[in-house]
Amino acid sequence: xxxxxxxxxxxxxxxxxxxxxxxxxxxxxxxxxxxxxxxxxxxxxxxxxxxxxxxxxxxxxxxxxxxxxxxxxxxxxxxxxxxxxxxxxxxxxxxxxxxxxxxxxxxxxxxxxxxxxxxxxxxxxxxxxxxxxxxxxxxxxxxxxxxxxxxxxxxxxxxxxxxxxxxxxxxxxxxxxxxxxxxxxxxxxxxxxxxxxxxxxxxxxxxxxxxxxxxxxxxxxxxxxxxxxxxxxxxxxxxxxxxxxxxxxxxxxxxxxxxxxxxxxxxxxxxxxxxxxxxxxxxxxxxxxxxxxxxxxxxxxxxxxxxxxxxxxxxxxxxxxxxxxxxxxxxxxxxxxxxxxxxxxxxxxxxxxxxxxxxxxxxxxxxxxxxxxxxxxxxxxxxxxxxxxxxxxxxxxxxxxxxxxxxxxxxxxxxxxxxxxxxxxxxxxxxxxxxxxxxxxxxxxxxxxxxxxxxxxxxxxxxxxxxxxxxxxxxxxxxxxxxxxxxxxxxxxxxxxxxxx
Numbered sequence: 319x320x321x322x323x324x325x326x327x328x329x330x331x332x333x334x335x336x337x338x339x340x341x342x343x344x345x346x347x348x349x350x351x352x353x354x355x356x357x358x359x360x361x362x363x364x365x366x367x368x369x370x371x372x373x374x375x376x377x378x379x380x381x382x383x384x385x386x387x388x389x390x391x392x393x394x395x396x397x398x399x400x401x402x403x404x405x406x407x408x409x410x411x412x413x414x415x416x417x418x419x420x421x422x423x424x425x426x427x428x429x430x431x432x433x434x435x436x437x438x439x440x441x442x443x444x445x446x447x448x449x450x451x452x453x454x455x456x457x458x459x460x461x462x463x464x465x466x467x468x469x470x471x472x473x474x475x476x477x478x479x480x481x482x483x484x485x486x487x488x489x490x491x492x493x494x495x496x497x498x499x500x501x502x503x504x505x506x507x508x509x510x511x512x513x514x515x516x517x518x519x520x521x522x523x524x525x526x527x528x529x530x531x532x533x534x535x536x537x538x539x540x541x542x543x544x545x546x547x548x549x550x551x552x553x554x555x556x557x558x559x560x561x562x563x564x565x566x567x568x569x570x571x572x573x574x575x576x577x578x579x580x581x582x583x584x585x586x587x588x589x590x591x592x593x594x595x596x597x598x599x600x601x602x603x604x605x606x607x608x609x610x611x612x613x614x615x616x617x618x619x620x621x622x623x624x625x626x627x628x629x630x631x632x633x634x635x636x637x638x639x640x641x642x643x644x645x646x647x648x649x650x651x652x653x654x655x656x657x658x659x660x661x662x663x664x665x666x667x668x669x670x671x672x673x674x675x676x677x678x679x680x681x682x683x684x685x686x687x688x689x690x691x692x693x694x695x696x697x698x699x700x701x702x703x704x705x706x707x708x709x710x711x712x713x714x715x716x717x718x719x720x721x722x723x724x725x726x727x728x729x730x731x732x733x734x735x736x737x738x739x740x741x742x743x744x745x746x747x748x749x750x751x752x753x754x755x756x757x758x759x760x761x762x763x764x765x766x767x768x769x770x771x772x773x774x775x776x777x778x779x780x781x782x783x784x785x786x787x788x789x790x791x792x793x794x795x796x797x798x799x800x801x802x803x804x805x806x807x808x809x810x811x812x813x814x815x816x817x818x819x
Contacts, residue, residue, distance in 0.1 A: 321350045323359065328420060330386060332360040332377075342382050367402050367424070369416035378416040387416040390426050395487070397453060399427040399444065406440060409447045431487040433469055441483065455484040455491045462499070464548050466513065468492040473507060476516045478550060501538070502546030517546035518554045527583060527615065529557040529574070536570050539579040561615035563599065571613060585621050587612040592629045594661045598622045606661055624665055630657045630722055633672060635679055640687040642695065649730040650687065653723075654679050654710065660718025667717040675710070675719065682709035699726055 324347050325331045331343035333350065335357050350357070362369070369387060371377045378389050390398055391414045398410040403422040417424055429436075436454065438444055445454065458481050459465045465477040470489040484491055496503060507513050522528055522542050530538035533552040547554045566584070568574060575586050588611050589595050595607040599619040614621060635652040642648060656675060658664050668674040686705045687695065695702060707724040714721045773780045 321357075321359070323348050323350065325361075328363065328365045330362045330364060332362060334358040334360065339377060339380050339382055342386065362418075364418040364420040367400070367407060367417050367421040369418060371416065375414060378414055383416075386419060388419055388424050388426065390415045390417070392428075395431045397429040397431060397485075397487075399429065401425040401427065406443050406447070409444065409449055409453060411449070411453065431485040433474055433484075433488045435475075436483040436485060445483070453486055455486050457482045457484070457491075457493055459495075462497060464496045464498055464516070464550060466494040466496065466504075466507075468494070473510045473512050476512055496548070498548045498551040499532070499537070502548070505544050505546075508544055508546050513546075516549055518549055518556070520545040520547070520556055522558070525560060527559045527561055529559065529568075531555040531557065536573045536577070539574065539577045539583055541579070541583050561618055563604070563614070563618055566613040566615065571611070575613060583616055585614040585616050587614070587623055589625070592627065594626045594628055596624045596626065596661060596665050598624070603662070603665075626658055626661045626664065628658055628661075630655055631672070633675055633679065635676065635683065638680065638683055640684050642687060642690055642692045644691045646692045646731075648687065648692070648695070649728075650683065650726055651728040651730075652679060652683055652706065653725050653727050654706075655722040655724075656714065657720045657722055658718060659720045663718030671717065671719060674717070675714065678713050679706070679710055679724070682706055685709075695729060699729070702726055 323331060323343070325343050325345050327345050329345065331348070332339055333341040333343060335352060337358075350359075364386070369378070377383060378387065390400075390410060392398055392410055392412045394412045396412060398415075400407040400410060400417065402417075402424055417426075444450060445456070457465060457467070457477065459477050459479045461479045463479070467474045467477060467482075467484070469491060471492075474491075494504070502508070502513075502517055508517070508519055520528060520530075520540060521544050522540060524542045526542060528538075528540040529536060530540060530547065532538075532547070532554055534555075566574070574580065575584060580586075587595060587597070587607065589607055589609045591609050593609060596603060597605045597607055597612075599621055601620075601622075633654045633656065635650075635654070638650045638652065640648055640650060654675065658671065664671050683706055686702060686709065690702070703725045706726075707721055710724060711721045773783065
């Protein structure tokens, strides 16, 4: 059998007999004669760089194709970049590949898979290849973070901010992102060499504390334990402190008590103006604190505070029901004002000074009212107030308290007694009013008698009084002109005033 074929430019004809490659035909016309065998022909386009012999991989090593093919054989730890005419074509995974030499200027760049970050002058082009995400692990680190890379569960590297590319074929990659300004989160990794060289380690015993200054700013308060701070955050300074019972002295106390760890390690005592505080440790009085702010270390005993108000205070005893000696039940309201003058004596003598003073004032008031009659209480309330104050002063002085004043604000009578008292008062006032009226009437009569006697003894004075009366009578009349011979006044008075018979 004779077969005539034409091979074009950038083509090759592969001639197979009984499944074996026997000839490779280049450009031109060819006549084939194989009368007694099963023959097949495959045309290959050499402009397609990679030879596609998926079903016949053995052809890649066939001596007949050696002049035409560049064969690449990659083991598990190798990868390769294929460049044709200076352009990146593909990234090869482990396996065997063939490329037609006629496709162009062919260059195979072999790469070794390892644990180190992958770097290349054409990294962006490589990462843009279709299968790059299958071969590479890309990790990006922000400026405020540090990234710990784990390979197969073990620490591999600590990454600074930037972008890093790792071979996936090196193993299973994992990452842990840490903020630079925070404490190193994995204490168990502090002894890892790769991590330790990037950290400032801090190891504090049970009796130690530490202040951490980052870039000269107070940032952390540490108790016992192991810690680490990233060197990349800036200047890190560790100030070790041995706690004492005395108040903490530092130039930046306000920042210290605002730290998140302050509640765990510090006891803050704020004392307002007009107050004193008794500080006790394990039940024993340690100090008497003036107004201000005090900061103590916790863990050196049980601290407790008792606040004492040094200002004048008022104590009210309302609705005290007491019976007088004449069997009248009253309700009294008492007001006591006092001031603490000796804090330690007041705190040590009683538990709560206001409650103790309330009880004592109540007892004193009942004793003093119970021995007095109702009239005595109502007529002289000040005597009761002075007696209550005298009863309380000695008791208060023994306990560091000064009694400023004690006064009975209200004495409330029962309803029936109140009505009786109102009736008595009303009767007294009515009698007083009648007496005053009669006294005024007597005085008026006496005055009239004296006036009549004076008129009788002085006719001229009587005459003037008559003229005043005429003037009063004529004050409301219209103008009248009277012509007379000079005796008009006598005539007028004679008509108005009749002489007694």
